[in-house]
Amino acid sequence: MRIAQVAPLSESVPPKLYGGTERVVAYLTDECVRRGHEVTLFASGDSVTGARLRPVCRRALRLEGAKVIDPLAHHVRMIEMVAREAYAFDIVHFHIDYLHFPVMRRQKITAVTTMHGRLDIPDLHAVHQEFAEMHLVSVSEAQRGPMPWANWVGTVYHGVPENLYQLRTQPGTYLAFLGRISPEKRVDRAIEIARLTGIPLKIAAKVDVVDKQYFEARIRSMLEDSLIEYIGEIGDEEKSDFLGGACALLFPVDWPEPFGLVMIEALACGTPVIAYRAGSVPEIIEEGKTGYIVETLDQAVNAVRRIGALDRKTCRRVFEERFSAGRMCMDYLAIYHRLCDHEPDLTPRSIVLSTAAA
Amino acid sequence: MRIAQVAPLSESVPPKLYGGTERVVAYLTDECVRRGHEVTLFASGDSVTGARLRPVCRRALRLEGAKVIDPLAHHVRMIEMVAREAYAFDIVHFHIDYLHFPVMRRQKITAVTTMHGRLDIPDLHAVHQEFAEMHLVSVSEAQRGPMPWANWVGTVYHGVPENLYQLRTQPGTYLAFLGRISPEKRVDRAIEIARLTGIPLKIAAKVDVVDKQYFEARIRSMLEDSLIEYIGEIGDEEKSDFLGGACALLFPVDWPEPFGLVMIEALACGTPVIAYRAGSVPEIIEEGKTGYIVETLDQAVNAVRRIGALDRKTCRRVFEERFSAGRMCMDYLAIYHRLCDHEPDLTPRSIVLSTAAA
Numbered sequence: 001m002r003i004a005q006v007a008p009l010s011e012s013v014p015p016k017l018y019g020g021t022e023r024v025v026a027y028l029t030d031e032c033v034r035r036g037h038e039v040t041l042f043a044s045g046d047s048v049t050g051a052r053l054r055p056v057c058r059r060a061l062r063l064e065g066a067k068v069i070d071p072l073a074h075h076v077r078m079i080e081m082v083a084r085e086a087y088a089f090d091i092v093h094f095h096i097d098y099l100h101f102p103v104m105r106r107q108k109i110t111a112v113t114t115m116h117g118r119l120d121i122p123d124l125h126a127v128h129q130e131f132a133e134m135h136l137v138s139v140s141e142a143q144r145g146p147m148p149w150a151n152w153v154g155t156v157y158h159g160v161p162e163n164l165y166q167l168r169t170q171p172g173t174y175l176a177f178l179g180r181i182s183p184e185k186r187v188d189r190a191i192e193i194a195r196l197t198g199i200p201l202k203i204a205a206k207v208d209v210v211d212k213q214y215f216e217a218r219i220r221s222m223l224e225d226s227l228i229e230y231i232g233e234i235g236d237e238e239k240s241d242f243l244g245g246a247c248a249l250l251f252p253v254d255w256p257e258p259f260g261l262v263m264i265e266a267l268a269c270g271t272p273v274i275a276y277r278a279g280s281v282p283e284i285i286e287e288g289k290t291g292y293i294v295e296t297l298d299q300a301v302n303a304v305r306r307i308g309a310l311d312r313k314t315c316r317r318v319f320e321e322r323f324s325a326g327r328m329c330m331d332y333l334a335i336y337h338r339l340c341d342h343e344p345d346l347t348p349r350s351i352v353l354s355t356a357a358a
Numbered sequence: 359m360r361i362a363q364v365a366p367l368s369e370s371v372p373p374k375l376y377g378g379t380e381r382v383v384a385y386l387t388d389e390c391v392r393r394g395h396e397v398t399l400f401a402s403g404d405s406v407t408g409a410r411l412r413p414v415c416r417r418a419l420r421l422e423g424a425k426v427i428d429p430l431a432h433h434v435r436m437i438e439m440v441a442r443e444a445y446a447f448d449i450v451h452f453h454i455d456y457l458h459f460p461v462m463r464r465q466k467i468t469a470v471t472t473m474h475g476r477l478d479i480p481d482l483h484a485v486h487q488e489f490a491e492m493h494l495v496s497v498s499e500a501q502r503g504p505m506p507w508a509n510w511v512g513t514v515y516h517g518v519p520e521n522l523y524q525l526r527t528q529p530g531t532y533l534a535f536l537g538r539i540s541p542e543k544r545v546d547r548a549i550e551i552a553r554l555t556g557i558p559l560k561i562a563a564k565v566d567v568v569d570k571q572y573f574e575a576r577i578r579s580m581l582e583d584s585l586i587e588y589i590g591e592i593g594d595e596e597k598s599d600f601l602g603g604a605c606a607l608l609f610p611v612d613w614p615e616p617f618g619l620v621m622i623e624a625l626a627c628g629t630p631v632i633a634y635r636a637g638s639v640p641e642i643i644e645e646g647k648t649g650y651i652v653e654t655l656d657q658a659v660n661a662v663r664r665i666g667a668l669d670r671k672t673c674r675r676v677f678e679e680r681f682s683a684g685r686m687c688m689d690y691l692a693i694y695h696r697l698c699d700h701e702p703d704l705t706p707r708s709i710v711l712s713t714a715a716a
Contacts, residue, residue: 070481072430073456077485080460098431102438106464123428127435 001336004092005029005051006042006082006100009074012060013047017233018180018206020261021116024158024328025095031161031329040089042078054081079103091336098124101131110339112137112153118256118279120146135339137332139259140280154335157284158259159328160319164236165268167316168244171308174200174229176246176271178239178262181219182211184255189276191222192297193250197304198227201250204242206233244269248291248307251275252300260284263291267319270312274303284323290315359694362447363387363409364400364440366454367432370418371405375591376538376564378619379474382516382686383453389519389687398447400436412439437461449694456482459489468697470495470511476614476637478504493697495690497617498638512693515642516617517686518677522594523626525674526602529666532558532587534604534629536597536620539577540569542613547634549580550655551608555662556585559608562600564591602627606649606665609633610658618642621649625677628670632661642681648673 005028011019014026025041026049032039033050041047045055046063056078058064061071068074079100086092086109094100094113104111114137128134128150138144138155175197177190187203194201203223207215223230234242243249249266257279264284266273273291275281285291291310292303321327363386369377372384383399384407390397391408399405403413404421414436416422419429426432437458444450444467452458452471462469472495486492486508496502496513533555535548545561552559561581565573581588592600601607607624615637622642624631631649633639643649649668650661679685 068481069479073481073485076456076460077488080463080488083460098434102434102441102461103464105438106461121427123426123431127431130435130438 001090001333001340002038002040002088003032003336004040004042004082004085004089005032006078006092006094006096007044007047008096009044009057009071009078010060010062011044012063013041013043013049014236015060016063017235020158020259021095023261024116027159027161027325028093028329028332031159031325032333035329035333037333040085042082054085056081075099083107083109090340093332093336098127098131098134101127101134104134105131111135112335112339114139114156115143116258118258119143120256137335140283142256142279142283143258145256153339154331156328156331156335157323158261158264159323159325160261160264160268161325162268162320165240165265166244167268167270167313169270169312171247171312172245172271174202174246175304176243176249176266177201177203177205178234178243178249178265179205180211181205181207181215183214184253186252186254186276187219188222189252189254189297189300190250191225191228193252193274193300193304194227195225196297196301199247199304200227200229202242202246203228203230204232204234204238205230239265240269243271246271248304249273250300251281253278253281255279257281264319264323267315267323270316272307272310272312272315274300274307276300286318290318359691359698360396360398360446360448361390361694362398362400362440362443362450363390364436364450364452364454364458365402365405367402367415367429367436368418368420369402370421371399371401371407372594373418374421375593378516378617379453381619382474385517385519385683386451386687386690389517389683390691393687393691395691398443400440412443414439433457441465441467448698451690451694456485456489456492459485459492462492463489469493470693470697472497472514473501474616476616477501478614495693498641500614500637500641501616503614511697512689514686514689514693515681516619516622517681517683518619518622518626519683520626520678523598523623524602525626525628525671527628527670529605529670530603530629532560532604533662534601534607534624535559535561535563536592536601536607536623537563538569539563539565539573541572542611544610544612544634545577546580547610547612547655547658548608549583549586551610551632551658551662552585553583554655554659557605557662558585558587560600560604561586561588562590562592562596563588597623598627601629604629606662607631608658609639611636611639613637615639622677622681625673625681628674630665630668630670630673632658632665634658644676648676 007013007025011022013022015022029041029051039051041049041051042054044060046059057074061068083103092111112135135153136150181187243266259280263273273285277293277295294300365371365383369380371380373380387399387409397409399407399409400412402418404417415432419426450469470493493511494508539545601624617638621631631643635651635653652658
């Protein structure tokens with residue numbers, strides 16, 4: 001198939017450091033290429049891909065700092081670039097929320113949009129009701145909760161390349177926390193769990209500008225404990241050691257997590273997950289098999305004490321079966337084919353460009 | 359004419375407090391209505407207008423605080439609302455930067471967009487080059503500087519209703535600073551001028567969240583001077599007294615000011631303006647007649663000492679001639695007519711809606 005992937009521009013594809021959406025787009029794109037599809041990737045110019053790259057801006061916008069004042073302008077222009085080339089694709093797969101909906105409505109393009117974010121934001125509902133015909137993919141069943149009426153064409157769980165992380169059969173000696181430090185990710189809960197169990201906690205996480213104040217006011221003082229080691233933001237190459245060396249990943253979130261990529265990254269290393277029940281968690285983690293799902297600090301502490309009962313090889317096997325990039329790619333290809341079969345009249349003549357142009 | 363005005367949703371039209379763009383949209387809308395035109399205003403639901411209001415959201419998004427997480431979603435939906443009703447208008451006048459360009463390109467609508475912001479932001483240039491056919495209005499000649507190649511159809515200086523501010527023929531005893539406290543508005547320069555001349559300075563200004571740190575680190579300590587009075591953000595009804603009671607408005611900006619509404623508000627009260635040479639300033643202020651244009655602190659101090667030489671009635675007269683809402687409305691109506699005559703085939707049949715809808 002001729003496939004276009006349209007990524008956000010905040011991070012490169014794949015991202016240098018943190019960046020769930022861009023990471024998933026990278027895995028999906030490379031997997032489609034590997035299977036012989038003709039893929040075009042619309043992304044920042046510093047992206048690295050086996051697909052044909054259509055660079056929209058020079059570098060990931062987040063890395064440009066003060067040089068980028070208006071990131072939206074780049075995304076609006078990207079939509080126009082995609083629309084202009086749309087005749088060359090069988091399907092266009094958007095990963096940029098709703099920004100392209102008005103153009104999609106006016107230009108006959110077979111398209112699908114994966115919703116990567118939380119959908120319990122009231123602002124989103126009116127715009128999705130307006131564009132109720134758009135084909136959407138959820139990344140978990142739970143994510144759909146606030147918008148059951150949308151035109152969902154499937155749920156596709158994220159996947160990670162099988163060779164990216166290695167199974168460590170022997171459990172490590174510490175608990176791991178990986179991701180962002182922000183109120184909804186609840187690193188404070190992870191620290192409490194470490195204190196109550198006496199097991200060391202390593203924290204690899206970034207602090208966004210918007211979360212700086214929260215970090216300084218609520219978290220920094222909690223890090224001054226010999227049990228706690230804060231190592232900052234880490235890249236892909238360090239993650240396998242970091243996650244694989246842990247006896248468990250702590251995922252103590254307190255928000256409707258749409259997916260939670262780090263959970264399957266841990267499983268890929270054979271590391272089970274202790275997660276608070278929220279959002280996608282019950283769909284990703286199998287209780288007593290790949291981790292424990294908890295609702296209180298007591299339950300979390302108890303889960304840490306029982307972590308040795310979980311088989312790390314089983315965690316890896318479940319990862320390979322349910323959360324590989326190959327499986328994700330197959331799921332998306334099935335959706336692409338289904339949508340293309342339903343809309344067989346995608347030909348250049350159906351493209352109406354620039355009627356208002358002089 | 360059947361006119362649609364499309365306002366930003368951050369503030370109501372008119373805004374409760376600060377908000378230059380929404381204020382200008384309010385004046386223009388009411389003036390068009392007063393002249394017998396059939397005007398529809400797309401704006402936040404708490405707007406107050408003589409036009410037919412099409413409310414997009416319940417309240418001004420800035421006032422909703424944490425309840426609004428994604429303001430963009432409301433603007434995307436507004437563009438769709440406008441497009442759906444576009445057949446009912448002779449002209450659609452946008453005040454929301456570039457967000458509607460992709461839809462305008464695909465739907466035959468006679469439209470014009472006033473650029474309200476600074477254009478020296480590199481992010482903007484690629485998107486404007488992409489949509490080079492869009493009809494743009496600048497609010498000063500200087501504003502066009504970074505984008506001389508755009509499809510400018512006119513410059514329309516802002517205007518303010520003649521009865522909103524009253525002439526005070528007797529000069530007041532203090533210097534005034536009105537607007538935002540932010541690095542580019544340089545309230546620090548205003549404070550220096552007050553100190554060096556020994557004339558009291560009253561500051562009526564808001565501090566945006568993004569400017570809080572600048573305010574605390576750089577400005578707050580400067581306010582602890584008996585010459586300086588900081589009175590916070592004020593509304594329209596207080597402005598006439600505040601500006602009219604001053605001997606001069608200080609406008610010591612250090613950025614390419616696109617227009618600078620407060621300058622003409624001061625003139626409407628008869629209050630001359632001491633402004634730093636930047637952006638629109640030399641187009642708005644007539645040297646030695648309605649104010650002094652300066653480039654250094656010394657020149658600013660000197661200008662304050664000569665302020666009595668300027669005639670307050672002349673300031674008011676120049677305001678009435680050049681910067682009334684009536685004059686602004688006439689300028690825009692001339693542009694509307696010109697664009698409509700050039701595009702005479704605006705009929706319902708030219709509207710193509712929802713080709714992708716089920």
